[in-house]
Amino acid sequence: MTDKTLTAEERAGRAFPVSWDQFHRDCRALTWRLNEVGPFAAIIAITRGGLVPAAIVARELGVRVIDTVGIASYDHTRQGELNILKAISEDTLKLGGGTGKGLLIVDDLVDTGKTAQLVREMLPDAHFATVYAKPKGRPLVDTFITEVSQDTWIFFPWDTALSFAPPLRDGAA
């Protein structure tokens, strides 16, 4: 049974910190794979986490039409109801023939898959790409780069800062 008093991060247990360098490399690797699948008429970033990978992928693939769909579910690390804060624009929907054909959806990661499921329902024929994937959400993603276990919490570079780490013999785990 899931302990509701714990945040998703606390439940995850393992930490996987990602540096800007690593993230940029992983986004470029994702682009290599997507280049085999495209071309794409537009990219839809799932904000906010999808904005950074979408910018890198768009630059590499030469896509200049970018839209966003705003979905929030985690308040820092606790997952709540999914809220659609901004819908996909009419212009983008038209570009994808109403079903998303020839469009690319980008997010930073898929965890439980709830966000991905919701966007997939909006654009069933779009290609869905994330940089990282956890097992529960993985079946919903068409292309990703790195899989991490469900009990891992990914720390993105825009959510973290460099800080002092005490030496091992002083009690650091």
Ligand SMILES: O=P(O)(O)OC[C@H]1O[C@H](OP(=O)(O)OP(=O)(O)O)[C@H](O)[C@@H]1O
């Ligand atoms: O697979 P799921 O369990 O749905 O989780 C994945 C989603 O959670 C995070 O977004 P969040 O809702 O925290 O908003 P943010 O992108 O604004 O940080 C992440 O960026 C994904 O969009």
Ligand code: HPA
């Ligand atoms: O592992 C994660 N890291 C950051 N944000 C997230 N949102 C869902 N899962 C995660």
Ligand SMILES: [Mg+2]
């Ligand atoms: Mg997000």
